[in-house]
Amino acid sequence: MTTFVDRVELHVAAGNGGHGCASVHREKFKPLGGPDGGNGGRGGDVILVVDQSVTTLLDYHHSPHRKATNGKPGEGGNRSGKDxxxxxxxxxxGTVVLDKQGNILADLIGQGTTYIAAQGGRGGLGNAALASARRKAPGFALLGEPGHSGDVVLELKTVADVALVGYPSAGKSSLISVLSAAKPKIADYPFTTLVPNLGVVTAGSTVYTIADVPGLIPGASQGKGLGLEFLRHVERCSVLVHVLDTAALESERDPLTDLDVIEAELAQYGGLEDRPRVVVLNKVDIPDGQDLADIIRPDLEARGYQVLEVSAIAHLGLKELSFALAQIVAEARAAKPQEEATRIVIRPKAVDDAGFSVVAEEGFYRVLGEKPERWVRQTDFANDEAVGYLADRLARLGVEDELVKAGAHSGDEVVIGPADDAVVFDWEPSLATGAEMLGRRGEDHRFDAPRPAAQRRRERDVERDEAEQEYDAFKPF
Known part of the structure; x- marks a missing residue:
């Protein structure tokens, strides 16, 4: 059964915003007491938070679909919905968040670091919030905005100061078990280590972490063995430790060749060229192992490596190794630039930024922008007054002027939003001229209380009958 997972694809969906409420206050002797519809609640976010007690992505491997709760709709009596x-x-x-194309969205390092993977939708305004001196009793409310949804890839890269690399059965697991309190699986066959192991080492005043990754073999960077799956766990280390087996039983292998093969695989993987290297000659407690260590040590030192001889079984040279690694880690930490205090960066919009754009495409015009797209999503198109309110907002934003500049004419098809979430309509300019601009002061038919279509037809029939009767009463004989 799988107990360690370091890469998953997570499907996240934030909560939708609650709808606003269109309500009129009613009480005895006050049948029309004004609008009192509350706002809808905000949808919940999906937030990733670093928790050092969590060491694997296994939970998300079994349950990759995660969704936050929706906001509650508003109610009458100026009661807003619950978020x-x-x-x-x-x-x-050490979790890295990527999109499906492999672009890094966030690198989560440090306890409590957060990243909003999906943002909840805004709640819709109720008619009480939409009321104004011009629109005293709106008969509509705004809809809640849908929450964001999508797929993200979580990739775990172990946060360790020291990484042990080498061939299978070179003694890496035995070494980490005696240097720290880690208890990895140890056996006398290759690929005993199937998952990275972490241990904490204390050497004097320096405390550092050490990681043991599955053994590497030729072709690991191309996917052979287990190396490709776990090489990412050595990317964050400050020092690489080559563990060489001086008691290898295979006649065709020797420690120097093993070192060259592992270095070639690390070079193929890339990004590790600047890390300091330390060579550990393990199993020197065996007579043949000590003899081989004495032979190859001058060659390794001639290449510029710091060489240490140890025996994990006999506990030889462990103190020298732990203090040597502590010194390198301390130097690496001191060389890192100090983290600057958090600064607030203000990025004002350009003075000529309209907040939207109009693009002429084949056969139609597309309007793109955060505000018009959000306004469309929050409009109830079954309500004529809400549609009129949307038209006014778009006109005040300057959308109609830009459509005219782009060459749009009455009846042309206009699309608001991207292709996968767009609203299409035939454009009718709301500009009025001449006598159409005159009329009864302060009136606008778009802001009349919405009435059923059947009622509007009956009213038109009554008006027509009354007009015919007046004509019949005064027509000359």
Whole structure:
């Protein structure tokens, strides 16, 4: 049964915003007391949070679909809907968040680091919030905005100061078990280590972490063995430790060749050229192992490596190794630039930024922009007054002027939003001229209380009958 997972594809969906409420206050002797519809609640976010008690992505491997709760709709009596609950997803320290194309969205390092993977939708305004001196009793409310949804890839890269690399059965697991309190599986066959192991080492005043990754073989960077799956776990280390087996039983292998093969695989993987190297000659407690160590040590030192001889079984040279690694780690930490204090960066919009754009495409015009797209999503198109309110907002934003500049004419097809989430309509300019601009002061038919279509037809029939009767009463004989 799988107990360690370091890469998953997560399907996240934030909560939808609650709809606003269109309500009129009513009480005795006050049948029309004004609008009192409350706002809808905000949808919950999906938030990734680093939790150092979590060491694997196994939970998301079994349950990859995660969704936050929706906001509640508003109610009458100026009661706003309850906000949706944020969904907190704990992830291991060192988790990298990527999109499906492989672009890095966030690198989560450090306890408590957060990243909003999906943002909840805004709640719709109720008619009480939409009321104004011009529109005293709106008969509509705004809809809640849908929450964001999508797929992200979580990739775990172990946060360790020291990484042990080498051939299978070179003694890496035995070494980490005696240097720290880690208890990895140890056996006398290759690929005993199937998952990375982490241990904490204390050497004097320096405390550092050490990682043991599955053994590498030729072709690991191309996917052979287990190396390709776990080489990412050595990317964050400060020092690489080559563990060489001086008691290898295979006649066709020798420690120097093993070192060259592992270095070639690391070079193929890339990004590790600047890490300092230390060579550890393991199993020197065996007579043949000590003899081989004495033979190859001058060659390794001639290449510029720091060489240490140890025996994990006999506990030889462990103290010297732990303090040597502690010195390198301390130097690497001191060389890192100090983290600057958090600064607030203000990025004002350009003075000529309209907040939207109009693009002429084949056969239609497309309007793109955060505001018009959000306004369309929050409009109830079954309500004529809400549609009129949307038309006014778009006109005030300057959309109609830009459509005219782009060459649009009455009846042309206009699309608001991207292709996968667009609203299409035939454009009718709302510009009025001449006598159409005159009329009864302060009136606008778009802001009349919405009435059923059957009622409007009956009213038109009554008006027509009354007009015919007046004509019949005064027509000359």
């Amino acid at each position: 949706g609950t944020d969904l907190i997803l704990p992830v291991p320290d």
